[in-house]
Amino acid sequence: MMTLKLVIFDCDGVLVDSEALANRELQKALAEEGLVMSMEEVVEAFVGRSMKAVVDISGQRLGRALPDDFLDRLQVKTFTKFKSSLKPVAGIAEVLTGLQDMPYQTCVASSGSPDKMDLTLGLTGLKAFFEGRIYHAGQVARGKPYPDLFLYAADQMGVDPAECLVVEDSLPGVQAAVAAGMEVLAYATRGQDRKLATAGGMVIKEMHEVIKYLQEPCV
Known part of the structure; x- marks a missing residue:
């Protein structure tokens, strides 16, 4: 692996x-x-x-x-x-700060428009974590649940898809990550645990579990 x-x-x-x-x-x-x-x-x-x-x-x-x-x-x-x-997702700032001290690159790959992400990430103080590494569905032929956007992001970052971990909260997003051959943590907050797990995501309920997973990967 x-x-x-x-x-x-x-x-x-x-x-x-x-x-x-x-x-x-x-x-x-x-x-x-x-x-x-x-x-x-x-x-x-x-x-x-x-x-x-x-x-x-x-x-x-x-x-x-x-x-x-x-x-x-x-x-x-x-x-x-x-x-x-608008507020940031609970615990995400701590996760992003923690990742800065770990040997992982980070980026964003979202179905949202550039204008929307510029606003939301700016309002929540998270944009600085991803400057120059924010990718959107308008850059690929097919959006989620197709793998195109995640594959594009990995290519832009110079990383093999098999070396990527995706953090997603939607069924199309989990399906796209799985189709791209990537590991995926499914942040389940809307009662979609079973659907996200069935699609191939490892369900998490708290953002700090991202750091825990990276420290002790479940394989």
Whole structure:
């Protein structure tokens, strides 16, 4: 088995506690377009996917395309909510600080847009941990659950996929990491333990478990 060299973090729900805030805004915006979904349905359908996928899936369910300015209007409302309420995921700052004293590279590979990550990582004080090492779905042909983004991140970092550990919280993200041939820790906070484990993730409930895993890898 190859030695781990790179830890790849998802952003939403792993670094920043943004998903509940963003999902509520998405739920309201879709309802205004006539697509009424419960929060559970929103999470099931969209969490971990790119906004292009959100638009495509929503259009399929509606039977028509969403307005051209849908994402722009949604972004304004979501960013406003972030500016007033966004916080880092509990314990993540300590994990990132601890990793600086360990022999691992780090980067971000997220379905979120560059503008969104620039805002959320900046607001939470986490951007400095990843300067120049933030990758997004717009840089690859296919977003999660396909492996393209994680493989791209590993290539950019000069690391073999088998030497990567991914920290994810969504089913598409875990599926993408597994498809990329990477180890994956599944941060389960929404009752998805079984789904994430079945997809191939090693479930963790607290962020400090990332450091514990790297100190004593479970193989």
